[in-house]
Amino acid sequence: MDIKAYYTNAKALLEGHFLLSSGNHSAFYLQSAKVLENPTIAQELATALAKQITTYDIQPDCVCSPALGGILAGYELARALGVRFIFTERVDGKMTLRRGFEVRQGEKVLICEDIITTGGSALESAQCLEALGARVVAFAGLANRGFCQRVGSSLERKKEAKLPQSLPLFALEDFAFEMYAPQDCPLCKEGKIPAIKPGSRGN
Structure with missing residues (x-):
């Protein structure tokens, strides 16, 4: 793919x-919302990302995204993987699980963003769920800004990267x-x- x-066709790769x-x-700047406003394209991208994840034998029970930007990408990825979807959101600056969402003890969760830059928000979501007993098994995004090292990329991890090196990051492309x-x-x-x-x- x-x-x-x-991104270019959707006028989502902005220059300025x-x-x-x-x-x-x-x-x-990557404006993923412009890409994801087309449900057919959102499904295509999520299906391709899900294929990467399952090929690597990652089998999450749930996909979680940090609000707001990751929600559409995470929802479509959860649908492609055939698992449930939840999201975290900031309350007084702290990433929190609300709206009746729950995670089971030991539940395997994949954290999904639209764009992974340093991975800070994704990491906060992971820490929130782990504190509630879930087990984060991987991270994913439609695009990777090149700070974190994704599976299948030759780009090296940069010092600004916040995602743990012990867990895989899946993304469809690097935008460095x-x-x-x-x-x-x-x-x-x-x-x-x-x-x-x-x-x-x-x-």
Whole structure:
């Protein structure tokens, strides 16, 4: 599958000057919601991701995503795997399992995001569920920003990666764009376009 073509065709590979949730800046941003708004494409991508996971003999009982960005990808992946789906969400800054969702002691859970950058939110979801007795068996995302090392990729893990190396990460493609600390951002130094936070101003 040409995953980059899916993002390009959906106008989901944005170019400009972006303020990321990490506080860093980038000239590129992946807007997975634009890809996933098409249910047929969402199903195709999730099916391909599920095939990777089952080929590696990972058999979760449940898929969990951190809200909000991972919900569509996680739901479609759960459907492709034939398992139930739940999500965590932040309450007063802490990732929490709410809305009547529960996990069983020892239940095998796969954490799914739309985009894996450093993996911080996915890790918080994993820690939340493990504290409730679940067993996290893998991580997944439609796309990997290249900080964490995914199964089948030649890209090396970077120091910013937060996902544990002891568990596999599955993703359909690497999108290894440069990120900059605000004080080192060449786009800021050029001063042509102010950094915008994705999701605002129509992005």
